[in-house]
Amino acid sequence: MIHKTILFLVSISLILPATDFQTQVGHTEITKWQYGKKAAVSLTYDDSTINQFRVALPLMNERGFPGTFYIVTGAIPGSEYEPKFVGRPVEEIIAETAQIPTNKENFYERASAIRFLGYEGTYRYHNEAAGFYGNGELQKAYDIIDEGFRKVRNGEFEPSNGYHDELYNVLAIEDPSVDLITWDKLQKYAQQDHEFGSHTILHPWLAVMDSANIRYELEKSRLDILNHLGPGHTFSAECPFGTEDERVMKYAHKIFPALRNRMPHPWLAELNRASDIDPRTPEKEYVQWQRGPLSDTPVKKMKSWIDTSLEKDNIWLVLVFHGIEGVGWEPLSKDKLKEYFDYIKKHEEQLWVATFKDVTKYHRERMNADIKSKRSGQTVTINLTHSLDRALYRLPLTLKTYVPEKWKAAQVKQEGQTQGIEIQEDEKGAFIQYQAQPNSGSIIITEQ
Numbered sequence: 290m291i292h293k294t295i296l297f298l299v300s301i302s303l304i305l306p307a308t309d310f311q312t313q314v315g316h317t318e319i320t321k322w323q324y325g326k327k328a329a330v331s332l333t334y335d336d337s338t339i340n341q342f343r344v345a346l347p348l349m350n351e352r353g354f355p356g357t358f359y360i361v362t363g364a365i366p367g368s369e370y371e372p373k374f375v376g377r378p379v380e381e382i383i384a385e386t387a388q389i390p391t392n393k394e395n396f397y398e399r400a401s402a403i404r405f406l407g408y409e410g411t412y413r414y415h416n417e418a419a420g421f422y423g424n425g426e427l428q429k430a431y432d433i434i435d436e437g438f439r440k441v442r443n444g445e446f447e448p449s450n451g452y453h454d455e456l457y458n459v460l461a462i463e464d465p466s467v468d469l470i471t472w473d474k475l476q477k478y479a480q481q482d483h484e485f486g487s488h489t490i491l492h493p494w495l496a497v498m499d500s501a502n503i504r505y506e507l508e509k510s511r512l513d514i515l516n517h518l519g520p521g522h523t524f525s526a527e528c529p530f531g532t533e534d535e536r537v538m539k540y541a542h543k544i545f546p547a548l549r550n551r552m553p554h555p556w557l558a559e560l561n562r563a564s565d566i567d568p569r570t571p572e573k574e575y576v577q578w579q580r581g582p583l584s585d586t587p588v589k590k591m592k593s594w595i596d597t598s599l600e601k602d603n604i605w606l607v608l609v610f611h612g613i614e615g616v617g618w619e620p621l622s623k624d625k626l627k628e629y630f631d632y633i634k635k636h637e638e639q640l641w642v643a644t645f646k647d648v649t650k651y652h653r654e655r656m657n658a659d660i661k662s663k664r665s666g667q668t669v670t671i672n673l674t675h676s677l678d679r680a681l682y683r684l685p686l687t688l689k690t691y692v693p694e695k696w697k698a699a700q701v702k703q704e705g706q707t708q709g710i711e712i713q714e715d716e717k718g719a720f721i722q723y724q725a726q727p728n729s730g731s732i733i734i735t736e737q
């Protein structure tokens with residue numbers, strides 16, 4: 290036993306020069322977050338109400354924060370796809386409700402149709418049915434649909450003049466003279482590095498809709514975004530009301546590479562807005578922690594989410610904002626938002642403030658990456674690849690490579706690009722931290 294140990298120590302010392310014994314020169318890791326930061330935060334907004342752009346977005350631009358905005362495309366003038374029911378003529382469905390009570394077989398079609406029957410206020414039956422359905426009270430959901438259609442048959446509703454009322458109802462806009470956002474403006478904001486994503490055409494309760502209508506709401510709102518803003522804004526989406534309904538998720542995951550609703554990965558714990566699980570407790574590589582500040586959420590509480598995220602190294606804080614400065618659901622005041630953004634800015638050295646899309650790409654690329662490192666003389670060569678779709682996943686990753694202790698600075702070359710990098714040190718030795726493009730040319734590291 291003793292002899293074997295001695296032999297082992299002798300052989301190690303033959304392979305590695307004494308000075309590099311502790312450093313493992315060439316050893317390379319992808320840092321957990323971009324730029325080696327300690328936590329990530331995404332600032333996301335739902336419903337595309339006007340003050341998100343007039344009030345919150347300028348505050349973000351002043352601080353260099355990119356945001357993610359889930360937009361209701363049916364609320365944007367000039368969208369090609371208007372909200373509507375997709376299916377049989379509604380007269381047929383209305384007539385049928387006189388003969389056959391609502392049941393498991395016809396519920397989704399009827400709950401879809403009642404949103405856009407052409408009468409004022411019938412959409413409220415869609416909303417109420419969704420409430421019961423969500424609570425598992427199926428018979429009550431069926432009954433409320435029957436009641437709505439009975440009133441339609443009895444002529445109790447006025448003909449509707451469009452979907453304006455429903456739009457303002459679902460977006461919680463109380464003043465009918467409030468402006469809506471325009472595609473021109475969104476194009477300008479998209480150029481400022483903000484991300485846009487679908488929040489459907491008119492914010493329905495997808496869980497009570499049939500497949501044709503679920504797909505219409507998701508696919509056509511995606512298409513309007515694609516046509517107006519380009520393919521950079523069709524990556525992530527949010528289905529309304531934070532639904533996690535499995536039937537809806539199945540359709541939505543086929544249409545969008547990422548959803549804020551659900552993101553099933555073995556390496557990711559997901560804590561939604563309603564969760565009271567401490568984000569410091571899950572034993573996963575990453576924790577996505579969603580928090581949705583409401584009008585009466587104290588700013589002190591909002592700041593504590595930042596502090597908690599910085600206590601570990603694996604938390605991705607996803608903030609979900611709605612109304613801003615009086616417009617929209619549970620609005621936050623400009624002053625509160627400003628104070629909060631200043632607090633985030635103050636911690637920027639440790640916080641990676643990034644769009645939902647970029648953080649998603651980063652952890653997916655990192656978890657699917659392969660690193661090959663080779664040292665030859667005074668040169669370290671790294672090859673960084675990942676197994677994901679190369680057209681979609683092109684976000685640079687941050688690498689940490691150990692280098693000889695005696696280096697004063699390093700030079701990193703990839704595809705004709707050269708970066709001069711300073712040497713840092715941790716308990717394992719001297720290292721450099723730099724940006725690298727996966728599935729691109731070899732990375733050559735030398736002393737500078």
Ligand SMILES: [Zn+2]
Pocket residue numbers: 335336488492529530
């Ligand atoms: Zn919403």
